[in-house]
Amino acid sequence: MRERRTTTYDSAYATRVILQLVYLLFGIFEVLLLIRFIMKLGNANSANGVISALYGVTEPLVRPFYGIFPQPGAGAQLEIAALLSLAFLVLVEALIVAVIRALTPRYY
Secondary structure, eight states, rough: OOOHHHHHHHHHHHHHHHHHHHHHHHHHHHHHHHHHHHHHHOOOTTTHHHHHHHHHHHHHHHGGTTTOOOOOOOOOOHHHHHHHHOOOOOOHHHHHHHHHHHHHHHOO
């Protein structure tokens, strides 16, 4: 009986760790996308190394959403593609968390 209880607690711990990793990884990308949106809105200098790196890291996440809404020309940009990408990541995160919770015992 004691071994079974330990196994249940070990499984619950593993589930918590996996969920925390999912939240952490998605949270990092969500924050980066939000910062990108703010930087584009504020017309940040893309020649700056930090801003350039930010745009480079988040570009693959935003690219699939280009063309859905027209992109304004020069100056400050309301980049809707970044918001759509952010919303998509939140939905994927919720789906992954729901699947993990559905497939694991409720001891977490």
